[in-house]
Amino acid sequence: MTIPESIKKFIIWIQGFDHCVLRNEDDVKEKLILPMFHYLCYPEICHREYSLKTYQSETDANNPEIAQIYFATDDFKKQNTNTSLIFVEAIEPQKTKLNEAIEQAKFYSNHFKTLFFIITNGYEIKVFQHLHYNREELVFDLNIDTLKNNNVASKFYNQLNFDLVKNIDKNTASILKYTKFNFIENLIVGNPDLQYFLEKCDFEPSITREGCHLVVVKPKVAIACNLPKAFRKGNCQIEFSSILFKGLKIHLNHQDILGQLMTGLYTQPVWGCRRFLKELDKDNFTVNLGQITVILSKLEATDLCLCVDEICQEYQNLIIEFENALETWDFEFVKFSEVRGFILFSVRQELWELMQQFAKEFDYKKGKSDWHLFHREDISIRVSRGIHDHAFIFPKFYSNLSLLPSNQVNIIYELNDINLQSIETAKFSLWQQDIGVRGTWTAKYTKQWLLDKYIPKVINYYSEKSQLSEAEFLAKIKNYSNERVLIKEIDNIRDLVPYLRDIQSWLHIYVENLAALLLKPYYQAYTNLVRNTDSSITGIDYIFGNLRRVEWKNTPEENYSNSTDWKNLTFKYAIDCLDRQVVRINNSEYENSFKADLITRIFIWIIENGKISFSQAQLNAAKQALLPLWQQSRFEMRYIYPNR
Template identity: 75%
Template sequence: MTIPEPIKEFITWIQGFDHRILRNEDDVKEKLILPMFHYLCYPEKCHREYPLKISKSEKYGKNPENSHIYYIQDDIQQENTGTSLVFIKVIEPQKAKLNDSIEKCKFYINQFNPLFFIVTNGYIIKVFKCLDYSKKELVFDINIDDLKDKNIASIFYNQLNFDFVKDIGKNTANILINSKYNLIEKLIRHHPDLHDVLEKSDFEPCTTRDGYRLVVVRKKVAIACNLPKAFAEGNCEIEFSSLVLRGLKIYLNHQDILGQLMTGLHTQPDWGCRRFFKQLNKNTFEVYLGKTTLILSELETADLCFCIDGVCQEYKNLIIEFENALETWSFEFVKLSDSWGFILFSVKQELWELMQQFANEFDYTKGKSEWHLFHRKDISIRVSRGIRDHTFILPKIDIKLDLSLDNQINIIYELNDVNLKSIETGKLTLWKQDIGVKGTWTARYTKQWLLEKYIPKVINYYSASQLSQAELLANITNYTSERVLITEIDNIRDLAPYLRDIQSWLHIYVENIAAALLKPYYQAYANLVRNTDSSITGIDYIIGNLRKVEWTNKQEEITNNFTEWKNLTFKHAIDCLDEQVARINNCKYENSLKADLITRTFIWIIENGKISFSQAQLNAAKQALLPLWEQSRFEMRYVYPNR
């Protein structure tokens, strides 16, 4: 077999190395460790050197002992226990026993949490694989002469080269506990008396809330969460009580919480509705939390789901509550450098410049008229009555617009620390009292005020401008479609845009969906379209979708039976829908592809059919649609952008 070139270079170097040239610790570093890791393909920029204390209570001496750490990346800001790869301790060449140094370094190994720990005196090399926070596995205990053997050198290279180690990551490192975990589980099942011993280490279940700090604890799992204030980002930390995982703390940021944990809330672990784990067998689950992968028992998984449900439901509620209060759902969300915002509409650059000019002239420090409302801060405009801030608007060039609309400026409804200052820790409802015409303006009211009052005032004030009022107003682009609210719909076709939103969500939704959410939806819309004129076009499309629900596994069956569909009527479509309603009433969860196909069917019938329906049927359809659409709206806004 041909030996890869990097391994050849490593073998050539190690076979030419003479350990007798080493005189001190610096020699071991400069002549062995640094060249060795160069040939193991570790980037020089990923290397760091740290002075060590013997213990936490001691100070650094004049000549402190040093350790060397290689990280997965060279960004010093990102160096932490999640990115450390190899921890190396070099000692004097004359020291033949390495055990003392190994013992002294335990504190630092636990602190840096590397994948591998190496100690060497320049001749003897000991390599440990770090399985968890307290256990180490000795994988190499060799000397330089042994390492010069071509086969041993190849094995050493394959186990410790940079590309291999960085791909292990913390995921594989945590999976290494699987065999030990399974052994413990078997012992517990065969020795029931061990339950009493293990239960003493369980957490005390509780749920506590202090302002924006929420802690949910079950026997096996505890989650402490910093909930999001407005659109600011929250985070959480997860701990486990089991002997295997005790001491492990998993930190999840805002993106992790939204992108991993938020789907499938309040569903059973074995339903396949949650994104962050998969079932390995009846009693075991593989769980993905951030960049960490764990193997958990059925009980641990159930407790984890319970804690996640408690934390994520409140996390989600706060985000929804804030968007509802500020009426921002209808506008596109944008993350700015140090704030958040929503696109209200866009205007020609010339109009934006006039808006800024007017704001400068009518700064609230320059007069007391009803229009002295403004204060400029950089490029944004602050609308205020003294200390009472109403709203902040910010310009942003829209690079997505058609080139024919060059110099078009998006008007952003901005949220920053200034106009969110009324949100105080421990007073979760106080900020709501500030929302309104005389307080903090909502996005909807801000847009209305800008279009109906401010912009007409600006245009009229600068009527001598080269551009006419008609030209300026004609270049205002409104991005939000003014839909009829679901609760106010009386025309059946007004349901279609909402159904399309749901269908788009289902199309990218890879998990199963709790059947409880879909049962009233399937039933209500099957009833709503039941009395559709049989002359509806596209009957083959309708039947095709419904057959695909039944034949999701065999595409050839769909093709072979296409001719048969030509002879089917709309009555057959209703019979198929009724079968789906009956089926889901006996299910705990539904495949998202099936829900997607059924929704496509409802959309087609509503948009193309002549439907006779009662007010009761329409009301039931609206009632069933609302929770499903609100979930799709939230996840499309917050979950899927964070995947």
């Protein structure tokens, strides 16, 4: 049989290759990888390099490398995860143990969604095939000497050449894998003896916790989580007992946990409330965890959700607990360079420079007065007497692109590593005891201390040297204070609106369904609150426009534009429509976020534009129903949708 010319060229090249000339990773790339893919007929323009440092995970890639990615297209704009073919990582020729590199390559091949990934030290070559819904399969495990064999080289070429690989349909491959999975699943379900045997492999359910390490185990799923502490990032590892996923360990970092797992807690898999879970059919679910996608049975998906509920509830509790303790909720969180913190207010640059100068002059090492409690840390101010750090104050200068004047400086309550480490060294359950005037200052206390004591002292101390008066300095302070009345203290119905707007903004970007549990008292309480509104309210067309969209979503077979004359309806009919929504939500397990958004818009409009007669009991019920829903929206807008 005649060997094709392209395979001949590949064989001639590999048989003439000498791995002994390789000295480092660059040699492996330049002298092996690039020529190899040239002879596998990959166009040079389909090749790109990526620094793995850019995509580094907290659990993987401790030693970032330069990876080679080959794409199916030569159009630079279309070179993405949809067209990625092969991920290649070169490692030092001296490294003979490739396990760490394999784990790293698995992570990044999932990130780039390549069909294959290859790891080589210039002599050993391992080729894995990666397709959705299944573990990686080792296709080739050989060395250069073995590859020089004509038959092996031909097989290598025939399976990895450009024309063949670029024509693999990723979606079709996924379907084939799903069909294989479904066949195995049906085989297990239909064979009681086999099912009994496999159940022997189930995990023993348990929940254990040691400090910030929480492990939750259900029969089909186990999650080991390092919980966040003092605004540090946590992570977790997920394993399955199924023989189909034997050896699979899925690592999720802090952002994965918040962005994928945190929504839809305590809801059933079939409700469509969880971001990471999609129903494939009545017995199976597609599950996206980090960069890995698997198919789980209904039982496995249920156990996964139960584990996630335990882990994420505690994860969320700790974040909320820390923000509550440091009184940071009312301030905008910012992160730039290596700084993390909360904006307290802004001042003129001249005032900030005086604040720095005062801190330098009154360093705690230079005297023992009540004001010798500072230490300069680069451009920040460290409030400390040397025994304990109270707070770290950091400036953020505005650029010319800012909407505020360029001479304004944001004052940041910094989450400094030094201070956080002192909290972390405390026993896990006792760290809050350090919060207070004699210990770690809260953001709220720090702000008041700066405005009421420190800044007036600085201005007074330098009053003769400064060209501006105290009144002029204080007038230039932009205070980011929260003007809202606390929910528990609201007695004016319009004070509810800012909180309702927060909830509406959250619902507007919430793409999943919501559990009906929180919405039931909310719908009921606010329908009762606005029930006795003067019928002359303006904007009745806006109210009915939103109600029409809600009810059309409920009963799409009805044509409201023809069957109902919406323009002639009264406000009483609007309340009847809202009452129908209350009945509907009380008989529902979950709610579409779009409908909840529309109904919230209606409540806001009526409260802002109507003359409402209400009782104290109705107002109290409205405040009680609002609080848990608003707290959930506040948490998710801060941590799950930070870039919206």
